[in-house]
Amino acid sequence: MEIQQDTHISSSRLHMIQKGFVAGLPIMLGYLPIALTYGVLAGQSGMTNYELTLMSILVFAGAAQFLAVGMVTAGTGIVEIIIATFVLNFRHFVMSLSFVNRLKHTAVRVKWPFTLGLTDETFTMTALHSREADEKYGSYFYASLILTAYLSWVGGSYLGGVLGDVIPSRLSASMGVALYAMFIGLLIPSVKKNLKIAGVAIVALLTNYLCQTAGLNQGWAIVIGTLLGGLSGVWILGDEKEDEL
Amino acid sequence: MIIWMIIGMAVVTAIPRIAPTLFIHLLTFPKWLDRSLQAIPYAALGALIFPGIMTVQPDAPQIGIIAGLTAVLLSWSGIHIIYVVVGAILSVFLMT
Structure with a gap:
């Protein structure tokens, strides 16, 4: 045994x-x-x-x-x-x-x-x-x-x-x-399960884009985009499906 | 000289990576902060994809966009991520 x-x-x-x-x-x-x-x-x-x-x-x-x-x-x-x-x-x-x-x-x-x-x-x-x-x-x-x-x-x-x-x-x-395609390939299956997840990604991506256009360097722009995107998740995703996140 | 540059880069990269393990157990996050940390991976993916993907071919940003849309379609069809990556590589290869 x-x-x-x-x-x-x-x-x-x-x-x-x-x-x-x-x-x-x-x-x-x-x-x-x-x-x-x-x-x-x-x-x-x-x-x-x-x-x-x-x-x-x-x-x-x-x-x-x-x-x-x-x-x-x-x-x-x-x-x-x-x-x-x-x-x-x-x-x-x-x-x-x-x-x-x-x-x-x-x-x-x-x-x-x-x-x-x-x-x-x-x-x-x-x-x-x-x-x-x-x-x-x-x-x-x-x-x-x-x-x-x-x-x-x-x-x-x-x-x-x-x-x-x-x-x-x-x-x-x-x-x-390749790595961009990998990021997309990771994101899309989650978006298919819960469309609101796309909202979080879009907030992050637009923030990053706007910060870089405004002249901020790429490092801080990605940090701010990721943080704002994460925060937006509190409202966008709400209480639902918490275990799936 | 180069060796000191490498050590310096290693230190300033390692500290932010390790730091959270040192204090996370001392904190109890309010619920909203916990939830926003759970949303961080999706936010990070968004910020990492765009606008970076337009630099795949710096002189032709549309190539990155088209390859990205190809990856979205392939991924949406439900195939394994490795084929999504290979498909996107092929699409750029065919466009250049």
Whole structure:
């Protein structure tokens, strides 16, 4: 009996790890071409393969890494680069708040490493798989999803630095749409279930657009858009379907 | 020099990511705040999609818009997200 139970436990763990990997595949597809491009550009900016890979390992934030490479190429000082990184990545604070609030019942020692792996993609993907969070061994699902994304990003960066431009430019330019398509593919099924969710997304998107048009930088515009969109959810979504959110 | 830039970037990125785990259990959020945190993923998706999608081909913003609408239709049809991504990539590939 005991042996049987053990196999059952390890197979459901394995099952959650597999589920996490499968959920991470669209992120992998989106990350690889971008990570390769980052590796190529970073190499051209004069960074060594070791440095550009280390940046992916330690920072793990695509947009900020591209920004840094651009600023290194332009000869900007490192203090400005670090400040710009902070502004651009501050949105992850808002996302992390939402993430840890959802994982209220998970121990801090389990969830803090997850928050280090929060990106736009891993956050939104895990948020829309909240059912797995409540299942047994939900943390295996999260760990596997986040590691899939992380290793794709780090591995892709390294390969970009070593191999240079390997993907034909027309294809890699086309693959730039992948992450946007993934965001759309995450949003639409929820909108189909509850049309009001589109209202929340539209408030956020218009706020972001207006802020950027008014000259605010992209980092703060996304933070303000996300916060106002979230707040608008209190009125737009009301009390209904709270468990589905 | 580069190594200090990387460490600095890592620190200012990691702190906002980890910070909420340090204090969240000390707070009890009022209901409205709890609900707005639950709506954050949808808001984040909206803000991440637009206007960023128009920069897929910076010189031709309509390509990003058309690819986005393609993704909306594909996703609405109920197919798996991986095909939505592949379909959108193909649509840009065919337009460029």
